[in-house]
Amino acid sequence: MVCVVQQKEAGVHELMNIAVRPEQQQLGVGSRLLLWVIELYRDAGARALEVGTGSFGYQLTFYQRHGFRVVAIDRDFFVMHYQEPIFEEGIRLRDMLRLRIEYGN
Ligand SMILES: CC(C)(COP(=O)(O)OP(=O)(O)OC[C@H]1O[C@@H](n2cnc3c(N)ncnc32)[C@H](O)[C@@H]1OP(=O)(O)O)[C@@H](O)C(=O)NCCC(=O)NCCS
Numbered sequence: 001m002v003c004v005v006q007q008k009e010a011g012v013h014e015l016m017n018i019a020v021r022p023e024q025q026q027l028g029v030g031s032r033l034l035l036w037v038i039e040l041y042r043d044a045g046a047r048a049l050e051v052g053t054g055s056f057g058y059q060l061t062f063y064q065r066h067g068f069r070v071v072a073i074d075r076d077f078f079v080m081h082y083q084e085p086i087f088e089e090g091i092r093l094r095d096m097l098r099l100r101i102e103y104g105n
Contacts, residue, residue, distance in 0.1 A: 003033055011047035034066050038101060048102050054078070055095040057088045068099035 001024070004017040015037065020030045041049050051068060053059045077096035078086055086093040 001029060001033060003037055005037060005041075005049075008050065011045070013041055013046060013049050015049060015051040030062065031066070034062070038066060042103050046103055048100050050098065050100045052077070052096045052098050054086075054088065054093045055097050056091065057093075060097065063099050067101050069101070070097050071100045072098040074098060 001020045002017060003015070003019075005013050006016050008014050015034075018030065018034060018037075020033070038049060049068075050071075051063055052074065053063060055073070074096040076094055078093045
């Protein structure tokens with residue numbers, strides 16, 4: 001599994017990548033890792049944790065279930081930044097949703 005977080009500005013970090021080996025997915029590992037990261041930055045006194053994800057699909061549900069809220073839409077992000085078109089559930093992924101957890105310290 002992998003989890004990459006980058007600081008964007010003072011008190012604000014972005015989850016750049018989170019992934020679990022395909023054969024180990026849907027066993028709760030990703031949820032535990034995401035919760036651990038959320039709590040890590042909460043305990044460190046951060047203001048917010050952000051992530052960008054597709055505008056549909058299970059990843060969006062995964063983040064929203066753990067408290068992330070949509071704050072912006074990056075239209076055509078996946079069209080402009082990926083050479084090959086990405087399809088999920090037969091639909092071309094075009095727009096990125098920017099999500100955020102505000103810690104409210
Ligand atoms: C997203 C990811 C990290 C979640 O890890 P995980 O260990 O599978 O997570 P969990 O087992 O805790 O499951 C979280 C939810 O995602 C769902 N899920 C996970 N993999 C799925 C898949 N391939 N298809 C459909 N749903 C899936 C689970 O069913 C679960 O849904 P629920 O909360 O409604 O029960 C993992 O699926 C992954 O590595 N995906 C590929 C990389 C990726 O897309 N990363 C996110 C980039 S935005």
